[in-house]
Amino acid sequence: MAQIQIKNVAKTFGAYQALHSIDLTIADQEFMVLLGASGCGKTTLLRIIAGLETATTGEVWIGDRRVDHLPPRERGIAMVFQNYAVFPHLTVFENIAFGLRMQKMPQAEVTRRVERTATLMHIEQLLKRYSGELSGGQRQRVAVARALAMEPDVILMDEPLSNLDALLRLEMRAELKGVLADSKTTAIYVTHDQVEAMSLADRISVMHQGRIVQSASPIEVYRNPAARFVAGFIGNPPMNFLPATSAGNGQWTVAGQTVTGPNTDAAALEYAIRPEDLTPSETGLPATVRLVEPLGAHLLVTFDVGGHPLRAVLDSELVLKPGDRLNLAPQAGRTRWFDPKTTLAVA
Ligand code: ATP
Numbered sequence: 144m145a146q147i148q149i150k151n152v153a154k155t156f157g158a159y160q161a162l163h164s165i166d167l168t169i170a171d172q173e174f175m176v177l178l179g180a181s182g183c184g185k186t187t188l189l190r191i192i193a194g195l196e197t198a199t200t201g202e203v204w205i206g207d208r209r210v211d212h213l214p215p216r217e218r219g220i221a222m223v224f225q226n227y228a229v230f231p232h233l234t235v236f237e238n239i240a241f242g243l244r245m246q247k248m249p250q251a252e253v254t255r256r257v258e259r260t261a262t263l264m265h266i267e268q269l270l271k272r273y274s275g276e277l278s279g280g281q282r283q284r285v286a287v288a289r290a291l292a293m294e295p296d297v298i299l300m301d302e303p304l305s306n307l308d309a310l311l312r313l314e315m316r317a318e319l320k321g322v323l324a325d326s327k328t329t330a331i332y333v334t335h336d337q338v339e340a341m342s343l344a345d346r347i348s349v350m351h352q353g354r355i356v357q358s359a360s361p362i363e364v365y366r367n368p369a370a371r372f373v374a375g376f377i378g379n380p381p382m383n384f385l386p387a388t389s390a391g392n393g394q395w396t397v398a399g400q401t402v403t404g405p406n407t408d409a410a411a412l413e414y415a416i417r418p419e420d421l422t423p424s425e426t427g428l429p430a431t432v433r434l435v436e437p438l439g440a441h442l443l444v445t446f447d448v449g450g451h452p453l454r455a456v457l458d459s460e461l462v463l464k465p466g467d468r469l470n471l472a473p474q475a476g477r478t479r480w481f482d483p484k485t486t487l488a489v490a
Pocket residue numbers: 156159161179180181182183184185186187188335
């Protein structure tokens with residue numbers, strides 16, 4: 144059982160508070176992604192779980208053991224970092240075997256595990272090569288294979304695919320997902336790449352300024368962002384926001400149109416809608432085309448709606464040019480409403 148519990152963990156570097164009271168439970172065998180912009184504290188949290196950094200306050204539990212006072216090697220975890228940490232003067236075999244040799248594992252078992260994980264990562268033909276001779280993608284596979292060879296209860300990965308080119312990233316992402324789905328490992332994976340997060344995670348924890356803003360399944364984070372930050376961070380392009388003023392009884396004025404929304408006492412809210420949830424229609428938000436960007440599979444169109452920019456992903460067959468006017472209807476059930484004071488979703 145390798146459930147991970149982070150209890151009230153905070154971290155300060157001098158006067159700077161990098162993490163504010165983080166509470167998070169990662170289920171046994173779950174794949175958790177920590178997602179957020181540069182500097183939000185993802186790596187710091189991962190390093191605290193690994194034991195490479197000490198929390199200022201709080202506790203870390205793995206299974207039924209409190210581990211925050213234990214050195215990294217006693218925590219039963221394996222790690223894969225951005226910079227691979229693959230030794231160039233060792234062969235691929237010896238790189239993968241490295242952690243097993245440290246444990247003084249019998250040779251037969253070392254060979255079995257190295258061959259098994261090398262096959263999983265499709266590098267079995269490279270075992271005799273020196274790691275210094277490998278491409279970035281191959282080295283990355285060696286780093287992952289080395290971590291998996293430990294057969295850890297927990298694997299921690301910090302942007303492990305960030306140095307790869309786009310195609311290799313895509314390939315490795317699929318492989319990692321397959322390999323970890325078949326293992327019994329609990330994984331925590333740090334990235335600032337939302338597509339990677341969406342594709343890999345059982346659950347995503349979106350971080351912002353040292354806090355977890357939302358922890359939920361990828362589809363939940365995408366459909367029902369809990370805070371404006373999440374809505375503006377997830378999705379490419381992210382959600383659109385328009386100011387809404389109360390017309391009473393749950394009716395709201397958005398770009399001169401009356402829209403049904405939450406029945407709250409607030410005088411003003413923000414209306415939010417995803418670019419892919421808008422379609423041209425007879426009625427809806429009155430919009431003027433500003434910019435048309437053909438993306439192959441669809442058109443990305445930037446509109447002006449009541450003086451605010453609004454982007455829509457539309458059918459690539461549509462013929463639109465700047466200055467054209469039309470109405471955009473939101474797909475039913477896909478709007479979100481945020482309180483501008485708290486920045487939290489109210490509906
Ligand atoms: P990135 O994606 O750029 O790696 P991150 O979300 O992983 O970012 P962290 O590396 O966790 O961010 O850093 C969080 C904040 O803590 C940053 O503002 C960083 O400057 C600060 N920080 C991290 N380590 C230290 C340190 N050893 N001393 C002082 N400040 C630090």
